[in-house]
Amino acid sequence: MYHDLGNLNFSFHTLLGGHDFGDFSVFTQPVLRLLNRLGVPAALQGRNDLLVDGKKFSGNAKLARHGKMIQHGTLLLNSEMEVLGEALKANPLKFIDKATKSNRTRVTNLIHYLPEDTTTEVLKNLLTEEIISNNPGAERYELTAEDQTGIEQLMKEKYETWDWNFGFSPNYSFQKAIKVPAGFIEVHLDVVKGNIEKAKIFGDFFAPKPIEELEDLLIGRKHEEEELRSVLESIDLTDYFGKVKVEEVMEAFK
CATH class of the missing domain: 3.30.390.50 (CO dehydrogenase flavoprotein, C-terminal domain)
Structure with a gap:
């Protein structure tokens, strides 16, 4: 997965069994509803991609573990497309990956369809408001100082380690x-x-x-x-x- 400051990630967590694992429409609906309301002709196409004018701006994936399910996706708002293209252009003589290959397709930034001053922070707030307005009882949660400390500790002890970033990589x-x-x-x-x-x-x-x-x-x-x-x-x-x-x-x- 490519990521930079012009890309926004979202993630939905729920109990496994409450939704069809192969259906990506439920948790992409808030994204599409928001974008359509903003005048962006976005739609879910194929199994798990969000496209506008035939170009992909969001890829989605799922994980099931310990009775829970996570669906997460990307939103290319204003990513550096030249850098993205180079990052996804694998040298066939350099790496022969034994993992599952992803289908490559044309991609685009949502900034071409939204006001130029739209930032990832603005898009994040709009999407959060969309989710809350359609889920009675839902509310925004602000991370506490204790939360932040726990996150930083988890980063150092797990997510910044070589074992996590490379030890679990595909052969x-x-x-x-x-x-x-x-x-x-x-x-x-x-x-x-x-x-x-x-x-x-x-x-x-x-x-x-x-x-x-x-x-x-x-x-x-x-x-x-x-x-x-x-x-x-x-x-x-x-x-x-x-x-x-x-x-x-x-x-x-x-």
Whole structure:
């Protein structure tokens, strides 16, 4: 999922069983109702996408766990489309992801259909008011200082950790080739739960020690820049690649 300050995320939490798990219409209705009222011809198309003029501005997904269901989605209001396009453009020679692929489609920002001074904060408040007005008894909840402290602690202990951000990532194969003054270097890695399980390095470089020694040093390491840099800095790279610098070789692992 791509996210920047021009994108607003929303999330609905409910008990599992109260709604059809495959039906995305119930919890996208408030969004569509609000946008239609504002003159935006938005609609739910396909299973879980919100489109306007044939262009996607919202993708939605669901999660069921412990008897509860969460439906969450995105609202592209004024995102940096060039950055978004580059972020979603995977290099086929770099990552071969074993996760489910998402269908790519044309995307657009809602700002083209709303007043230019509409911000994510304005859109958030409008959507909140829409939800409250159609749900008797619902009210806005403001986070307390205690809530904020708990959130910050949870961020540090869980969501900012390597295990959470990379350890649960889908298994993938990484491939990258670079050209340095010492020659051509091509790296192939099989990564499982963020850790390198297999490593092969090819190239036309000349050095006195077998490259298999370096490959063995990479096994079990995290596919993460800081850890791989520490491995490369702990050895004499000229023994494996000839005259190279750590920064040059690091490029092959990014």
